[in-house]
Amino acid sequence: MLISHCHIQAQGFGLEVNTNPAAGTLPELRRIMREVGVDKAVVFTPFTPQTEAEVEPHEWLLSQLPDYPELIGFASVDPKREDAAELLRTVISRGLRGAKVHPPVFQTALDDPATDAFWAACAELRLPVHIHTGVHGWYQRRYMPLLLDDICTRHPEARIIIDHMGGIAFFDQALAVVQDNENAFVGLTQLSGRAPVYALSPERRQLILETIGPDRIIYGYDYPWNSHNLTALRHDVEWISTWGLRDDDVAKILGGNMERLLSEVQPPA
Numbered sequence: 001m002l003i004s005h006c007h008i009q010a011q012g013f014g015l016e017v018n019t020n021p022a023a024g025t026l027p028e029l030r031r032i033m034r035e036v037g038v039d040k041a042v043v044f045t046p047f048t049p050q051t052e053a054e055v056e057p058h059e060w061l062l063s064q065l066p067d068y069p070e071l072i073g074f075a076s077v078d079p080k081r082e083d084a085a086e087l088l089r090t091v092i093s094r095g096l097r098g099a100k101v102h103p104p105v106f107q108t109a110l111d112d113p114a115t116d117a118f119w120a121a122c123a124e125l126r127l128p129v130h131i132h133t134g135v136h137g138w139y140q141r142r143y144m145p146l147l148l149d150d151i152c153t154r155h156p157e158a159r160i161i162i163d164h165m166g167g168i169a170f171f172d173q174a175l176a177v178v179q180d181n182e183n184a185f186v187g188l189t190q191l192s193g194r195a196p197v198y199a200l201s202p203e204r205r206q207l208i209l210e211t212i213g214p215d216r217i218i219y220g221y222d223y224p225w226n227s228h229n230l231t232a233l234r235h236d237v238e239w240i241s242t243w244g245l246r247d248d249d250v251a252k253i254l255g256g257n258m259e260r261l262l263s264e265v266q267p268p269a
Contacts, residue, residue, distance in 0.1 A: 002072075002255030003033075003233070004042040005130055005163060005189045005220025010050040010060065014224030024224035026068055032223075032230050033070065036237065041221070042258065044100040044130070045076040058091045065095065072262065074098040074130065078106040079115035088121045093268045098128040098261075103143035104136040110147035116154075123155035125268070128261040130187060130220070131160060133174055134167030135197060145174040152181035159261050161218055163187035165208075167198045175204075179211050185261075186212055188253065189220030192239045194232060205243070214249035218257050 006029060007014075013024040022028040026043075033041060043061070050060040061073050073096045077084050088099060099122060103110055122129050133145045145166040152160055165186055166174035178184040186208055191200035200208075208217065219240065226232035240253055248256075 001036075001038045001237075001251075002040040002042070002258055003038050003221045004161075004218055004258050005187070006041050006043045006223040007046070007225070008043045008061075008223070009046045012224075014229070015227045016224060016229055020229075023229060026064055026071070028229075029223060030068065030070070032233060035230060036233050038233070040070050040072060040255070041223075042072045042074055042098065042130075044074050045096075047076055047102070047105060058087075058096070062091070062094055062096070072097050074100050074128075076100045076102070077118065078108055079118035080106070080108045080112050081118075082114075084115070084118040085121035088118065088127075089125070089268050092125055092127070092265070097265055098130070100130045102132045102136075104132070104138035107138055109139075109142035110144075111142075111150065119151050119155045119158060123157035124266075126157050126159070126264050126266045128159040128161060128185075128258065128265075130163050132163050133170060133187075134164040135169050145170050145177055148174075148184065149177045149180065152177060152184050156181075156183050159183055159185065159264075161185045161187040161220075163189045163220055164198045165191065165200070169197070171200075171204055175207065175211070178216065182216075184216070185257070186217040187220050188217055188240075190222045190225070192236050194226060194235075209243070209245075214245060214252050215257065217253045218261075219253050219255070 008026055009024050012021045016023040045061045046057040065073050075091045075096050077088055162174045165171055190198040193199045
């Protein structure tokens with residue numbers, strides 16, 4: 001089993017940190033993975049410098065990964081940065097395997113022309129890219145999921161994972177993008193009901209299965225943004241297993257699809 005969408009930092013953070021100071025750290029993620037029987041996980045570079053002498057986030061994660069062979073590192077890059085494409089190529093050449101984009105955190109509009117070099121680099125490297133969608137402050141019209149249709153169309157070799165599927169507010173937009181673009185994927189992150197703004201109704205789940213199918217669904221754990229992370233992971237795995245799918249389709253959602261995307265990454269020569 002491979003789980004995706006794990007945020008990590010040097011020090012504890014997240015919803016559980018008041019009762020579990022280790023929440024959000026690499027050792028705690030490893031402990032949870034072993035308890036649930038998870039083999040691998042995709043982890044995102046922190047958004048901010050780490051407290052260990054203010055180490056740059058990508059440098060920090062790259063320094064940690066040799067001690068955690070079960071973890072697969074993704075870059076967190078603001079696409080509007082002037083050096084975004086160069087930075088992405090550099091960290092991928094050093095061992096990271098994908099990217100995470102959070103438009104409202106970065107305050108970056110998805111249709112900003114300054115981001116195009118970044119998306120072109122994602123396509124060149126055939127990277128899986130997790131991207132936050134759904135209400136999260138800032139100007140919603142600047143990161144509504146429908147804007148991803150242009151990115152998917154212009155850069156068909158990029159693999160766009162639409163995390164949270166737009167939440168309850170923008171689900172229809174997210175579904176339209178995935179239906180119309182073979183390089184777009186359902187990011188099954190926080191949809192099992194713990195977070196009301198993202199909860200996926202049985203009717204919407206059925207729409208995904210009937211119009212997209214299990215080959216383009218990728219489970220995201222959203223570690224450590226759960227009130228009890230171990231319970232949350234167990235609950236999500238059980239939830240997916242109740243959908244009435246064949247075992248091989250469940251396995252695709254719980255890691256097989258992401259494994260396939262990772263196998264297609266083309267690091268710079």
